[in-house]
Amino acid sequence: MSEFLCIAPDVKLGKDVKLSRFINLYGCEVGDETKIGAFVEIQKNARVGRRCKISSHTFICEGVTIEDEVFVGHSVTFINDSYPRATTGEGELQSEQNWKVETTVVKRKASIGSGATILSNVVIGENAIVGAGSVVTRDVPSNAIVVGNPAKLLRFINAEARIAS
Numbered sequence: 001m002s003e004f005l006c007i008a009p010d011v012k013l014g015k016d017v018k019l020s021r022f023i024n025l026y027g028c029e030v031g032d033e034t035k036i037g038a039f040v041e042i043q044k045n046a047r048v049g050r051r052c053k054i055s056s057h058t059f060i061c062e063g064v065t066i067e068d069e070v071f072v073g074h075s076v077t078f079i080n081d082s083y084p085r086a087t088t089g090e091g092e093l094q095s096e097q098n099w100k101v102e103t104t105v106v107k108r109k110a111s112i113g114s115g116a117t118i119l120s121n122v123v124i125g126e127n128a129i130v131g132a133g134s135v136v137t138r139d140v141p142s143n144a145i146v147v148g149n150p151a152k153l154l155r156f157i158n159a160e161a162r163i164a165s
Helices: 159-164
Strands: 005-007 023-025 064-066 104-106 144-147 152-156
Touching: none
Parallel strands: 005 023, 064 104
Antiparallel strands: 144 152
16 A cells, blocks of 8 residues: 555654555644545645544645644645745746745634635634635634635534534
8 A cells, every 4th residue: 555655754643543545745744543535635844633534635735733633524725825926026936935834723623624725824713614615714713614705604503512522
């Protein structure tokens, strides 16, 4: 199976991490008992906590921190640059020296639905739910359910649902 995995030597994998085929991990950290689906890329300086599920075709870029017990659906994309450009003002290809990584944090027990896009400089609160296909452009409060493009508050999770989770 290792012939179908691209894991750089600087990756920190926790205990009992489950890795599917066709993944690309470099310079990142993945916590204990996390499951990573096929065709996932996790870039350098990204962190995925313990007991997370990262579904297939997801892209987690540099600057993203995902805390413990987070669910990330299929084909979720994280962004780390608010104003991306291919070239500098002088027309040269940009390099790492030409931009600053912008961060994103997904708090404990949050869930992100399939096909969501998470822009940089946001915090998704603890136990929050991001609906499938949503585009998160600003912070999501804890226990909130957000949907749409841009993602807007649908409602808060009720007390009974919070106790069950």
